[in-house]
Amino acid sequence: MRRKIIAGNWKMNKTPSETITLINQLKPLVATEEADVVFCVPAISLTTAVTAAKGSNIQIGAENMHFEENGAYTGEIAPAMLDDIGVRYVIIGHSERREYFAETDVTVNKKVLKAFEHGITPIICCGESLTQREQGVTIDFIRQQIKIAFLNVTPDQAKTAVIAYEPIWAIGTGKVATSAQAQEVCKAIRDCISEIYDTDTAEAIRIQYGGSVTADSAAELFSQPDIDGGLVGGASLKPDFGKIVNYK
Numbered sequence: 367m368r369r370k371i372i373a374g375n376w377k378m379n380k381t382p383s384e385t386i387t388l389i390n391q392l393k394p395l396v397a398t399e400e401a402d403v404v405f406c407v408p409a410i411s412l413t414t415a416v417t418a419a420k421g422s423n424i425q426i427g428a429e430n431m432h433f434e435e436n437g438a439y440t441g442e443i444a445p446a447m448l449d450d451i452g453v454r455y456v457i458i459g460h461s462e463r464r465e466y467f468a469e470t471d472v473t474v475n476k477k478v479l480k481a482f483e484h485g486i487t488p489i490i491c492c493g494e495s496l497t498q499r500e501q502g503v504t505i506d507f508i509r510q511q512i513k514i515a516f517l518n519v520t521p522d523q524a525k526t527a528v529i530a531y532e533p534i535w536a537i538g539t540g541k542v543a544t545s546a547q548a549q550e551v552c553k554a555i556r557d558c559i560s561e562i563y564d565t566d567t568a569e570a571i572r573i574q575y576g577g578s579v580t581a582d583s584a585a586e587l588f589s590q591p592d593i594d595g596g597l598v599g600g601a602s603l604k605p606d607f608g609k610i611v612n613y614k
């Protein structure tokens with residue numbers, strides 16, 4: 367039985383001071399022993415968030431990182447910097463990074479490899495656009511994203527990875543995928559991992575759904591056999607996130 371993992375992606379929201387307030391507000395609401403709970407916050411608030419979350423079940427994740435160790439990359443954050451301050455997860459290849467910051471499947475793969483090198487768990491995002499869904503190429507497109515993201519990743523590393531399936535048309539739109547749509551793609555992702563590695567790896571890897579998840583939709587989505595939790599945007603900034611974490 368895979369342990370659920372429910373992560374909030376704060377995106378570009380909340381100042382460091384607001385981060386302390388929100389974490390203190392959410393701490394009792396997201397308390398659970400049944401799932402991993404991760405808050406992915408803006409880089410400037412990571413240290414603050416790690417301190418604010420101490421003593422709770424909340425783990426802190428970054429929203430991005432660079433794939434090089436260090437060097438002349440003005441404005442970037444290196445994996446060792448995240449590791450040094452106690453960041454345990456990093457979102458990689460979110461569709462907003464792909465769309466606005468030119469991330470590609472190849473840079474996603476480099477970042478995934480580097481995150482593992484530093485013992486940071488990658489939350490690897492994939493997902494189709496509305497056009498791709500309408501053209502019937504969703505599964506083909508996502509299989510390609512997954513195959514490239516996992517190039518040279520060992521089976522032991524892959525077992526600990528998290529994949530977030532986020533249909534682009536469902537992000538921030540209020541149009542949540544139906545549980546059948548989400549399950550179909552998450553199963554296809556697991557089948558793809560099984561083809562790349564083996565059934566043990568496919569059974570171990572955790573696959574989240576993301577895209578307009580709310581307290582109302584969480585229970586049905588997270589009860590699907592191949593959905594192991596969620597990557598939540600807007601609703602992770604509200605007390606409702608407590609209901610999403612404790613969705614049962």
Ligand SMILES: O=C[C@H](O)COP(=O)(O)O
Binds near residue numbers: 375539576577578579
């Ligand atoms: O990473 C989270 C996703 O982009 C979902 O965002 P949303 O819940 O606001 O639709």
